[in-house]
Amino acid sequence: MQAGEGVGEVKAEINVTPLVDVCLVLLIIFMVVTPMLQKGRPVQLPVTEYPDKKPDEEGQLLVSIDQEFQRSRSKQVVIKGDRRLTFGDVKDVMIMLNKAGFETVGLLTERPQGPKTGLL
Numbered sequence: 001m002q003a004g005e006g007v008g009e010v011k012a013e014i015n016v017t018p019l020v021d022v023c024l025v026l027l028i029i030f031m032v033v034t035p036m037l038q039k040g041r042p043v044q045l046p047v048t049e050y051p052d053k054k055p056d057e058e059g060q061l062l063v064s065i066d067q068e069f070q071r072s073r074s075k076q077v078v079i080k081g082d083r084r085l086t087f088g089d090v091k092d093v094m095i096m097l098n099k100a101g102f103e104t105v106g107l108l109t110e111r112p113q114g115p116k117t118g119l120l
Contacts, residue, residue: 076103079107
C-alpha cells in the first residue's frame with residue numbers, strides 16, 4: 001500500500017452514464033415531436049440556394065396552399081376569423097382569396113351561448 005491510500009476511501013468521480021442516457025432519451029423525443037409541431041398542411045416548398053430565414057413570430061399567420069387547389073371543383077375557402085377583428089380586415093383577406101381564384105369564400109361563425117331570447 002502506498003502512503004495516501006486507505007481501504008474505505010471514497011472516490012470523487014462522477015458517473016455520467018445516467019446523464020448520457022437521459023440526454024439521449026430527450027434527444028430522441030425531440031427528434032420525433034419536432035416535425036409534428038409544424039403548422040399548416042404539408043406542402044413541397046420551392047427550392048432556392050439562399051432562402052430567407054422564416055420568421056417565427058407569435059402573431060404570425062401561415063397560409064398553406066397545396067396542389068389540390070388546382071384540381072378542386074368547388075374551390076371553396078372558409079375563413080375562421082377572431083371576433084375582435086374589424087370587418088374590414090376580414091374583408092381584405094376575402095378579396096385577396098377571391099382574386100387568387102377561389103370562387104367561394106365563407107366565414108365560420110358559432111351560435112350564441114345561453115338561453116334564446118327573441119320572439120317566436
